[in-house]
Amino acid sequence: MTMFLRLAMASLAILAVQATPATAQSNIFGNWLTEDNRAVIAISRCGETVCGRIARILVEAEAGQRDINNPDPNLRNRTIQGSRILSGFRFDRGQYRHGQVYDPENGRNYNARLRLNRDGSLRVTGCVLGGLICQSQNWTRR
Template identity: 30%
Template sequence: MRNLFLAAMLLVSFASMAQKLGPDHIVGVWQSENYKIEFFKEGEIYSAKLLWSREMFEPDGNTPKKDVHNPDENLRDRPIKGITHITGLVYDGGGYKNGQLYSVQDGNTYGFKGELKSQDKLETRAFKGVPMLGRTIHWTRVQ
């Protein structure tokens, strides 16, 4: 009887955690090994701006790098810090899809999707064409 009670409590615990992880739970600051980003919401669309990366500054450690690989020549002089580089992400039944990631490293735009694995863990995938041919990044919530 005791095991049945513990199993029921565990099930209720998981159910309540799943309910807490609604679409807006992605909003906030997240950090991976090489990046720190901040997700925000505009209407029903989620986007993220770049707060920090390992390659954000020139070798002197003080001069911010510019967006030199941007295909739009008018944007190549802007600093990469603070640019919105994830756009168009929509929530769909437990995951986020249809996003785009602009890479400051090469100036290309990639497909982007993500899934909250827990309250403070986010898994995203950036890809060119097919998600199987992409790169997975694991994030931890900062705020």
């Protein structure tokens, strides 16, 4: 193998490694089906951070289901479909961190992180007590 060919291959390998984080960052955006198949979450950029809203509720529920468990009385009359449930995420060390996930079933916010799995699914992890107790779900691209 000539020296030129070795250098060219090494350069391509370096470029591929450098391109990986940008690709990983962009793959999170789009629609995701929750693990329990109850909703589709649309993840997008919201200013400087990443957020997600309930794009569609897939379970049969009362028409115009409201956010009755929200701790803010002013928000209890809003419909759940369209509500933001992911907010404040920033890309950091291979995953999205420093965000919050809101659970409309109990009205609580949890510290959270999002990470793409090798199989293309999205790992959503919410934690309490400074990360001592965490629960995760794997969402699939819709």
